[in-house]
Amino acid sequence: MTTLTNDTAQNALVKDTKMRSPLSEFWRRLKARRLALFAGGLLGLLFVFAFAAPIFLPFTPDAFDYANTLKEPSFLHWAGTDEFGRDVLARLMFGAKLSLLIGSSSVTIGAVIGVTFGLFAGYYGGWIDAVTMRIADVLFAFPGILLAIGIIAILGPGILNVIIAVAIFSVPAFARIVRGGTLGLKESTYVEAARAAGAPDRIIMFRHILPGILGAVIVYFTMRVGTSILTAASLSFIGLGVEPSVPEWGAMLSAGREYLMAGKWHLTFFPGFAIFLTVMCFNVFGDGLRDALDPKLDETK
Template sequence: MKKNGIVLRFLQRPSAVIGLTILALQVIAVIFAPWIVPYSPIEANPLVSLEAPSVAHWLGTDVSGMDIFSRIVYATRINLLISITAVIVAFVIGVPLGLLIGYYRGLLSATVMRLFDFIQSFPVFVLGMALVSVMGQEIWNVAIVLAVLFIPMFARLIRAEVLSLRERPFISAARCSGATDLSIMFRHILPNAMTPAIVQISISIGMAILLTAGLSFVGAGVRMPTPEWGLMVSIGAQQMILGVWWVALFPGLAIVLAVLCFALLGDAAREVADPTARRR
């Protein structure tokens, strides 16, 4: 009943409804892309280069004659695949790591925290460009790089919660009852420390989408002819001065909607998880 109440409160928020609607459209694009698009997303046709939006090409074509609508739909797969994979990997690694360095204090914990400080001292975008250039411009390499950037974020969130929970009376009671450290960490502390990290998942996916698009925009991410929103904006930006606005505009709107979707879901989740954060 309690879970049903949380879901109901979540769905009662307009931000959650809007976010879920946009997310549903993205899921449809990911699953049914081959049946939705009228053209191949990677086959060029110079005969229809830079055509404006029309009945034949709903969102126009780019400089290579590739249909923009078809590429945007397929790019949803690429961008969400990279972003969600990166955040899941960061969550799976960062949460247990944050739990350990929060529960056990000492040289190892301090060393890990200094490593996190080193990683986070670099501008995220610059560090991402450097790592991708070293590892290679492949889809999975971009996802790995983003995961490395997000691991400290999840680990710090969990560590902060663990530090406040490890001295609570119920933890002391568990120790007195003979519970092992492993049992205390994973049965008593972790379930009570997960809320901030779970809320952060949605926000981090939006950040990962922006970083993926940004890396591709500057030529350090996904390469042609793979359909990717940032890469499409980069190609279209070169044509905007000539009045060809549609090549960059529609992929840019796709990025805005995708990031907005996860930001709204994260905001709604935060309000449900923390009653003091609810808007009046």
């Protein structure tokens, strides 16, 4: 009787699993990662406040008020004011939009280039694979921030050049991930069937192989956005990023350190906490996506 009951329960579980769509199965796994969902919710709020800041905030990031300079947090200015009387919270919210723009656009550019080169290297092999991986090895030989500093030193400071610099050091990681996945999938039965049916290489690569490794790309993309935001803030902190007057977290942190000895802690605490919280949320959410997209890591059944 016990064996029969166990078999019935197991068959019901298998039937229920088969009836689920891939999207519902992904959502079921992701819901079990509550910390990742919480991090994703915080990122969603950040996006809302960043792009709807003019609606929520009574101040603009460049509204000077010389009668209220270097004021600590109050009911009027929740995060205080800077040396020019500008509202720190308003600058943080507008800086969030800029940081998210730099991080997402730079990683998108790096992902498109890296995925393309990784697909060609893994699928064709030979000299294409050798050249691509040697270039990736050269870029990997430099720490990311040093490579970005070197590129900025050549191109000059500015938002566009920061995006280019961060995108370049994102390319080799995406290329290596996609190359490894392509090597594992190009000999699969369904790929061989597509090849035998006469499908051209571009169709095989982008329609049959790429969807199989897209999960790993999405996970790394999410984590890489946080790293890119941190790198862009670091470049602005040392004066190689945006202009000092631009409301960007790294530039705000650099300007605020001059007033630490005067006890104006809020000028460095709030930008630093914004960078820390955003990067941590992207990493935690990316880790949850990895667990939800990989059935081998499913422990919620």
